[in-house]
Amino acid sequence: MNRSPGSITGQNSNPAAGEMRERSLSCLGSCGFHRMAYTEWGDPQNPEVLVCVHGLTRNGRDFDDLARAMSDRYRVVCPDVVGRGRSEWLRNKAAYGFPTYMADMAALIARLDVEKVHWVGTSMGGLIGMLLASQPGTPISRMVLNDVGPVVTAVSLQRIGPYVGTAPKFASLEAAEAYIREVSAPFGPLTDDQWQHLTRHAVRQGEDGFAMVYDPAIGDAFRAAPMDEDVDLWGVYDAIACPTLVIRGAESDLLMRETLMEMSRRGPRAEVAEIAGVGHAPMLLDESQIGIVRRFLLG
Secondary structure, three states: OOOOOOOOOOOOOOOOOOOOOEEEEEEEEEOOOEEEEEEEEOOOOOOOOOEOOOOOOHHHHHHHHHHHOOOOOOEEEEEEOOOOOOOEEEOHHHHHHHHHHHHHHHHHHHOOOOOOEEEEOOHHHHHHHHHHOOOOOEEEEEEEEEEOOEEEEEEHHHHHHOOOOOOOEEOOOOOOHHHHHHHOHHHOOOHHHHHHHHHHOOOEOOOOOOEOOOOHHHHHHHHHHHOOOOOEEEHHOOOOOOOEEEEEEOOOOOOOOOHHHHHHHOOOOOOOEEEEOOOOOOOOOOOOHHHHHHHHHHH
C-alpha cells in the first residue's frame, strides 16, 4: 500500500487541557483497510466532542490554535483526511471522494464512542459535514461551515485545479514556505509564525527535498473532468436541521455572498459571519476568528 511516511506516535494517558495526542484508526474502503491519522486535544473522557476537518490539500494541524483554544470545553479531534497529512494514501486513486471521506468520518465518530458531535469544516471539510448532517440520524448536532456552502463556484475549482497534485519538490523549507504563501495567498494576512506553522505541517523532507504531504492523485479528478459549471448542493443543505454557522472570507471566490445570504434564509437558516480582507478560506488562527467559532459553538 502507498502510504505517507512517518509514524503514529504520542499516546498520552492523562493529558492536560491544551495538550495534543496523535492517534489513528483503521477504516474500510473499496480496496481493503487504510489508516487515518488524527490529533486529539483535551480530556479524552470528555463526552463533548468537536471534530474539525480541513480543506482539500491541507491537514488536521491547521486547527492547532483552534483546538488548543477549545480544549477547555471539548475533546477536540482533528483528522487528516485519507491521502493527506499522516494518513495513508489509497491504492485505488478513484476512491478519493466524498463516499470514502464520509465513511471514514463515521468510523472516527464511532471510535470516539459518543452519540453527538459538534463539527467545524473548512472547504472540503465543510462539504463532508454538510453531507453527514443532511443524513437521517446524523450525529452532528451543531456545525460551522468555513467558507463553503451549497454552491461551489466553477471559478474557484478552476483556480484550485491546476496546483492540486502538481507542486514541485522544494530544496528547503524556506522555498516550500514561499510556494505555500503564493498559492495560499487568499488565506489573507497571516503572521510569519502562522505561515511557518502551516508550512511545517504541509511538507515532509525526503531524500530529494521537501514534498507536500498529500497524495498527488487527489488532483486527478480535477484534470480528468475540468469544471465549467457551479456545483449545486442545495438539496443537501436544505435537509440540514442542526444549528449552523457559516463563515465567509469577504473576498472568497468559492462561497459567494449571495449564496451566504440565501443560506441564512433556507435549510437550517444559518447564522453568518464575514471576515474582511480574506478570500478562500479563513484559517481560524487568530483570536478574532477563533472567537466567532467559540461564541457560536458554546452559545
